[in-house]
Structures are given as C-alpha cells and as structure tokens.
Amino acid sequence: MALACREQAPQGWRACLRIFGDGSLLLSSASGEVQVWQSGEVRGGQVRFSAHGWSDFCPLREASLCQMP
Numbered sequence: 001m002a003l004a005c006r007e008q009a010p011q012g013w014r015a016c017l018r019i020f021g022d023g024s025l026l027l028s029s030a031s032g033e034v035q036v037w038q039s040g041e042v043r044g045g046q047v048r049f050s051a052h053g054w055s056d057f058c059p060l061r062e063a064s065l066c067q068m069p
Helices: none
Strands: 002-008 013-019 024-031 034-043 046-049
Touching: none
Parallel strands: none
Antiparallel strands: 002 013, 013 024, 024 034, 034 046
16 A cells, blocks of 8 residues: 655645555545545556545545545
C-alpha cells in the first residue's frame, strides 16, 4: 500500500491518497470535524476516480483504512 498526504494549512484541509496492491485507491480529505472520501483506481498509470463523487461515509469494509494518518 502506498500513502501520500498533503495539507492546505490556511484553509485547514488535509488530504491523503492510499493506493492498494490491487490498484484500487481511496482519497480521504478532512477539515475539522468533516471528513469525506472518494474511491477510484489506478488504470494505465493514471488515477481515475469513481463517477459517484465524494462520500460522507467510509466506502471500505475495513474502517481503519479510512482514518487519516
């Protein structure tokens, strides 16, 4: 699993991208008490997000993978 995080301190946002061994991925973004997720996959060397957009609940069975590091 690969993990990369970025922070936008002036706006208070933090985002982390997790890429799993099977090519699936999860983008987590949080600010204060608000956290949202977007799932997707790596295909042809490019990140492609789900057409369903952002979710306000963890889309993974293993909820610990949705926590911000």
